[in-house]
Amino acid sequence: MGVETPERKQKVCLVTISLAGGGAERSTAVLSQMLTSKGYYVTTAVVVNAVDYEYSGSLYAIGSGKKSFGFISSFMRLRRFRSFLKREQFDLIIDNRSRPENFKERIYSGYLYKGFKLLYVVRSFRLATYFPASKPLAHKMIDRALGVVGVSKAIAKAVKEQYSTAKVYQVYNPVPLASIQAQAGTKMMAGDYIMAMGRLYDDVKNYSLLLEAYAASKLPANKIQLFLMGDGPDKVKLQDKAHVLELDKMVQFLPFNPNPYPFLQGAKCSVLTSHYEGFPRAVIESLAVGTPVVSVDCQSGPAEIIQPGENGLLVPNYNVAALAEALNNIIFDQELLAKCRQNAKTSVAHLDVDVIADHWDKLIQELL
Structure with a gap:
């Protein structure tokens, strides 16, 4: 038939x-x-x-x-x-x-x-x-x-x-849940890391804020790396900033990949630090593979997706200390991390x- x-x-x-x-x-x-x-x-x-x-x-x-x-x-x-x-x-x-x-x-x-x-x-x-x-x-x-x-x-x-x-x-x-989850597969990427993905354009994505907050957090001292996936005009600028912050060995710059989902699935959390967004795919795709999100409360989108303490954390924008604290909380509070992981996929089912x-x-x- x-x-x-x-x-x-x-x-x-x-x-x-x-x-x-x-x-x-x-x-x-x-x-x-x-x-x-x-x-x-x-x-x-x-x-x-x-x-x-x-x-x-x-x-x-x-x-x-x-x-x-x-x-x-x-x-x-x-x-x-x-x-x-x-x-x-x-x-x-x-x-x-x-x-x-x-x-x-x-x-x-x-x-x-x-x-x-x-x-x-x-x-x-x-x-x-x-x-x-x-x-x-x-x-x-x-x-x-x-x-x-x-x-x-x-x-x-x-x-x-x-x-x-x-x-x-x-x-x-x-978010094409079934397709994304199929592309992610079942094998986690090796290593302990958090991840952000998007075009390396600092005037939009504000990865400088992420690098500063990551440096101020406990993650580097605990050997938890930061992966930045994407291409763009500010790659050298951001690499230089990582060097100034003495993060050369802890920050990996990965090229754009049309299938980022195995990387997302293996991350402890993903992070969004944009000046502005629309309804960010990076957030909903991360949740679709079960990875919680720490995001700044930029206009617009994150506040309509993230349920603080349930599938991730939402922090005021442009606040290095608040973002660093949120990264520490979600990574080192195992109960919080497990809860957010458990809720991640169902939290985007309506999308x-x-x-x-x-x-x-x-x-x-x-x-x-």
């Missing part, structure tokens, strides 16, 4: 910078899988033709493997993309890109997307990343669209308040792809 396939619904085009490198890109790849599972025809259009993550449906490359193009070349690419959108007659476009540039967004909103039903997704609390500086243009973009989807309650609230619109919806980032796929499906059907 063949496998039943869901009844086909509308055609959806997801627009994103790429399917490589970051949490927003991974979330878009997962969104393509969720919508396909609900019966939609999905095409993911990428500005940069780079793919690290598994996706479902078809792929359309707006650009090549690099971000910068000449003006004429860029215009021709966008013109071809407009023709592609019209030819395919998509029922809905979901734009996941960052959108800070006035000129570019006039082209996307007023030309590329003209005549199409559109949703904008905001994946960071730093709204300036997802809306252009021109407030009139941002209002016009929202007016032309079906609405804006925020991936956390805090983001949805901020969009409503800053742009005076009721056309805002909230759908959390999902499983099947649950969030239903939320997306319901929203799309209501709007279309």
